[in-house]
Amino acid sequence: MSTVTTIKRLGEHVGQTVTLRGWLYNKSSKGKLHFLQVRDGSGIVQCVVFQKNVPAEVFEAVSHLGQESSLSVTGEVKADERAPGGYELGVSAIEIHQSVDGYPITPKEHGVDFLLSQRHLWLRSKKQSAIMRVRDRVAYALRTFFHERDFVCMDSPMFTPNACEGTSELFEVPYFERKAYLTQSGQLYAEASAMALGKVYTFGPTFRAEKSKTRRHLTEFWMLEPEMAFATLDDVCQLAEDMICYVVRDVLSNCRRELEDLERDPAKLECIVPPFPRLTYAEASEILLAHPDSEFVAGDDFGAPDETILSEMHDRPVMVTHYPKDVKAFYMKRDPADDSKVLCVDVLGPEGVGEIIGGSQREEDIEVLEGRIRHHGLPMEAFEWYLDLRRYGSVPHAGFGLGLERFVGWIAGVEHIRECIPFPRTIQRLEP
């Protein structure tokens, strides 16, 4: 019996005979030779089958194998600089688990609608697997970043009794004798957690019944939300900058191969270093009002095209702070220097990716906060527990929310965020 290994670890076995278990990605044949591109989830490797090295019936069976046939291949690992991963397998035995004919996704171009309907199979493609690996690494690096800084992971519930980010985008679900909503953000709970444990983060799925059919919107997406007691807007901006730089550097050193598969220019990531440009809403407004392509109206929230204009001006993320209170959520703290503004920040990713982070200092004064809840027409009873945080040891505190798929989309250079989550949910799509 030879050692079973994975394509990723072939480098540890040069000159040895090993067994790989996987699926046929592609195949070409030339007389007495079959070249099998085998994938096993950890990578793709070329396996060379010489007619003289395997039994005649095996050589014959291999010539009928279609894409995604499952197999185990045994052979000698050879270092080969010209091979994509640097190695090749000289095959001495093949076990066919299932010979497949008619796999629906062929190497030719397919429309994205078709591919999305085949998402359960499309994930096997080189590009999609690479995106999933980058996503996994980003999530891992995020958790490491926060743990290294003594943040505690405190997950927020998915079923909630009230809105966090505006009532128009809530998914309502029956909850025994009453109604519940799928969470839009774990923030309110993260605030309670921060008063208990100091520095926390919540990381999980969030839901928005947004009718936006853009490349930046999902109805279910993952959000990471740090929250810190005794913190200000400045602290949050610093944390966001540190976090982004940390994760980008981590992906650059651990996902080289994936970035290559994605044809992502590493130079676009290597330039992500502090400090990030910062501008106020007022400064950003001036730029947009003077821009020939912008339809921005003074005092409004920025639209996606506005964010694109701002983000394309820089090679690194831009932080826009101090928006008008009327375009932002009820919980944001008023700017003591200008009552019409709030102490908030939106981080716009470079290359036109738009907002990847939204954050703020929170209103810690109970009377002001009650006024904001009333002004937004929210049910006061539902927020009594949240108001308790301002009754018992209220302190300045702040946090932000990072959309995982938008972050991954930017890092991996993927245009549409529906490819940045294993099984995307959008207004048009609930299957597979």
Ligand code: 4AD
């Ligand atoms: O700006 P948002 O709505 O902020 C919050 O929810 C705050 N409660 C976060 C906090 O302060 N703890 O959302 C935060 C981020 C956005 O910047 C964006 O990256 C992502 O979540 N996001 C979406 N991602 C995909 N699809 C959607 N429909 C998204 N809506 C927001």
Ligand code: MG
């Ligand atoms: Mg936002």
